[in-house]
Amino acid sequence: MRSSDVPGYTAADLHRYVAEPDKRPGRTAFQRDRARVLHSAALRRLAGKTQVVTPGSYAHAWDATPRTRLTHSLECAQVGRDLGAALGCDPDLVETACLAHDLGHPPFGHNGEKELDEVAAGCGGFEGNAQSLRLLARLEPKGFTPDGRPVGLNLTRAALDAATKYPWPRGGHPVDPASRKFGVYTDDLPVFHWLRQGAPPGRQCFEAQVxxxxxxxxxxxxxxxxxxxxxxxxxxxxxxxxxxxxxxxxxxxxxxxxxxxxxxxxxxxxxxxxxxxxxxxxxxxxxxxxxxxxxxxxxxxxxxxxxxxxxxxxxxxxxxxxxxxxxxxxxxxxxxxxxxxxxxxxxxxxxxxERIRAEQRVVLRELASALTARAPEGLDPQFRALFTEAADDAARLRVIVDQIASLTDAAAVALHGRLVRRGA
Structure with a gap:
């Protein structure tokens, strides 16, 4: 089967933001998408992000392996792949969306998400689903436009759409404009408009619903x-x-x-x-x-x-x-x-x-202040380059938030220890 032949999908569904040849002919476009997410650093980092139960808190030492965001994503992918296939979706497409749905999850779960939303007030706020799209379409290093702009993993239009749980910007909820849930930041609207070409406003595609x-x-x-x-x-x-x-x-x-x-x-x-x-x-x-x-x-x-x-x-x-x-x-x-x-x-x-969550919020708040004070030198190389290229204060703040959101729970605590506590 050629990559252009996926039953139930059009050529437009298989387009990528930047056209590119397949290095291994014979795979479908959605098999390529799935492989890119599976091999991404963003997916691997989910192994260090708590789902609900903190590792080591089990009552029985012989079963001390609670789920992380990574294992949750893998289990979600299995459930979604089987259900999607039963309904006629391409199973690789649905699995890709399920694997990608939590990539933007910050350290410390929804508690971290709320704190980063406050930290990011000056650049449009923070939302884990919008961060996932940002990772897929910009931050995860894989592809670039001819003029050097990053396009993330450069997934197909259908894959990006399937991974978009909330297809609207902040304040754009079709029923509740005050909703905190949204799926795209303002500066990522160009790729969002591209992936949503022909889609009914505010409606999830079927694969995203699965x-x-x-x-x-x-x-x-x-x-x-x-x-x-x-x-x-x-x-x-x-x-x-x-x-x-x-x-x-x-x-x-x-x-x-x-x-x-x-x-x-x-x-x-x-x-x-x-x-x-x-x-x-x-x-x-x-x-x-x-x-x-x-x-x-x-x-x-x-x-x-x-x-x-x-x-x-x-x-x-x-x-x-x-x-x-x-x-x-x-x-x-x-x-x-x-x-x-x-x-x-x-x-x-x-x-x-609640005590633990309060301590986690302090870690993220102080980490944001410390990184801002030291930027760009205190940032990882990838984010240092993005910070230097940023056009204004809002764009620079977004890079600081991107850096923090990329951290695992343990990495956030360790970096806070290096930048804040030792400097106190």
Missing amino acids: MDWADDVAYSVHDVEDGLHAGHLDPNLLHAHPERREVFALAAARYAPGAQEDELAEALDRLLDQEWWPHGYDGSPRAQAGLKDATSQLIGRFCLAAEGATREAYGSGRLTRYGAELIVPRAQRLECAVLKSVADRYVIQRPDQ
């Missing part, structure tokens, strides 16, 4: 699994009325706006009534096996529900790009939302976490 649901499925299921492994979650609490009320209130406020307590209770009870639900989890080998089975059952439940509902609406043909909408039944969306709320309530909101 990626988005795969992300929800992977992190809702696996975050609960990690919470159980780490001993942070007692499954028996989910039968206690006061605890349930807190879980439902959090779900309605954050993960399922507008949902009523009774329908959230029904969603949780549907899961608790399954024979495979990990009741009485105690960390024993048999319980470990049971939990792994529950994880598989949940992923299958959520994906099959979406596949069945979407196929019922659109038939058995190939579903790609803007030819369909992914349909996820409300029952499964609420079940997923309840799982997210459980992980949030018992893992993210643990009593010791």
Whole structure:
């Protein structure tokens, strides 16, 4: 098969911002995209970024391997690839989007994202999804225009579009202009407009919708699994009325706006009534096996529900790009939302976490000040060059933020130690 022949996709879908020959003829354009993301430094750095449970916090030394942003991305990619293939998407395209969806994640998770948004107020703010596009289309060194401008990994139009979860700039949410979620910074609008040529404004392509649901499925299921492994979650609490009320209130406020307590209770009870639900989890080998089975059952439940509902609406043909909408039944969306709320309530909101989050915010704030004071000398070579070339203060601030966002959790702490504490 030639790279120009991908069933269900047009030649425009396969265009790259800068045209280039294939070094290994015979691969599809989307296989090349997947390989580029897999080999990127940005993907490797996700191994040092915490997902939910901090490494070393497990209750059992023989299973002290919680998920990182990298393992989450790999699991999201497996879920998305299978679901996309079942619906007629190119599986390499969906896998590329899933692998890339968290590349812009900064150190310290969403806590770091909020702090960097404040640090970056003078250049348009910070958002992990917009940072992912920036990495793919500018920062990750792979390709350049003939006049020397970086184009990042130079992925196809369809791949960049599939990796764009929020296809609008800040303030451009199609329903809620005040939303903090956006997918492109102002200075990256040229490539955004290119990748969105012909796309309905504010609408995710079908592959991005598959990626988005795969992300929800992977992190809702696996975050609960990690919470159980780490001993942070007692499954028996989910039968206690006061605890349930807190879980439902959090779900309605954050993960399922507008949902009523009774329908959230029904969603949780549907899961608790399954024979495979990990009741009485105690960390024993048999319980470990049971939990792994529950994880598989949940992923299958959520994906099959979406596949069945979407196929019922659109038939058995190939579903790609803007030819369909992914349909996820409300029952499964609420079940997923309840799982997210459980992980949030018992893992993210643990009593010791707010102190840790406060310390992390200080690290990023002081690191930004120290790097600004030392720039460009204190920056890594890649960012030093970008800082020198920046046209104004806003562009220079964006480079400082790019440098910080690229760091792993440990690298941020170490760099802070070198630049701030030793200089105090």
